[in-house]
Amino acid sequence: EAGVTQFPSHSVIEKGQTVTLRCDPISGHDNLYWYRRVMGKEIKFLLHFVKESKQDESGMPNNRFLAERTGGTYSTLKVQPAELEDSGVYFCASSHPSSSYEQYFGPGTRLTVT
Amino acid sequence: AQSVTQPDIHITVSEGASLELRCNYSYGATPYLFWYVQSPGQGLQLLLKYFSGDTLVQGIKGFEAEFKRSQSSFNLRKPSVHWSDAAEYFCAVGANFNKFYFGSGTKLNVKP
Numbered sequence: 568e569a570g571v572t573q574f575p576s577h578s579v580i581e582k583g584q585t586v587t588l589r590c591d592p593i594s595g596h597d598n599l600y601w602y603r604r605v606m607g608k609e610i611k612f613l614l615h616f617v618k619e620s621k622q623d624e625s626g627m628p629n630n631r632f633l634a635e636r637t638g639g640t641y642s643t644l645k646v647q648p649a650e651l652e653d654s655g656v657y658f659c660a661s662s663h664p665s666s667s668y669e670q671y672f673g674p675g676t677r678l679t680v681t
Numbered sequence: 682a683q684s685v686t687q688p689d690i691h692i693t694v695s696e697g698a699s700l701e702l703r704c705n706y707s708y709g710a711t712p713y714l715f716w717y718v719q720s721p722g723q724g725l726q727l728l729l730k731y732f733s734g735d736t737l738v739q740g741i742k743g744f745e746a747e748f749k750r751s752q753s754s755f756n757l758r759k760p761s762v763h764w765s766d767a768a769e770y771f772c773a774v775g776a777n778f779n780k781f782y783f784g785s786g787t788k789l790n791v792k793p
Contacts, residue, residue: 571724600781602781607785608785609786610725610771610786612781612782615779626780658724660725668730668732668779669727669730671727672717672724672726673724
């Protein structure tokens with residue numbers, strides 16, 4: 568069974584540009600989460616989808632971040648326009664509805680804003 | 682407010698020595714607790730979890746962790762460390778419809 572995949576693995580962009588990160592969850596996992604780790608600090612929750620609906624987006628930093636999950640499958644996280652403080656590693660995780668606390672994480676996307 | 686503290690940023694142990702990584706949490710209800718490991722270039726892998734019941738839980742790769750409610754701790758242990766255990770370890774508490782709170786991680790170096 569394929570795990571959670573994320574694309575790209577690395578992205579380097581200039582301040583003011585737009586970047587879109589993609590996450591493909593494990594098949595059958597209705598729950599999808601985005602997390603971010605900045606500068607070696609703790610991994611912080613950004614938001615949680617149940618299928619295509621946003622269950623909790625309390626961790627989204629500001630309105631420059633837009634997450635979507637059309638059709639309830641893969642998800643995208645767009646940052647527009649990117650700022651220097653957006654640099655970090657963005658993790659995606661997914662879980663099955665029958666065991667929602669067991670989150671499986673992807674390898675992360677390392678975003679560098681210069 | 683919920684939080685997780687991992688007081689050790691870096692730890693170095695010799696191969697074959699025992700290991701204990703500390704984790705303290707702050708959470709108002711019965712916590713769901715987790716330990717994850719991230720090897721270089723890899724994603725976070727679940728080592729073990731505690732939901733309820735026996736406070737000593739066994740995980741993969743020979744790891745175990747003990748939940749101590751009185752100390753708000755969930756320390757990770759391994760009796761004999763292997764060079765392949767060198768990685769970064771994260772403690773997490775699950776709360777409020779699956780939202781996880783993570784510690785800042787502990788990087789483990791293993792000396793030959």
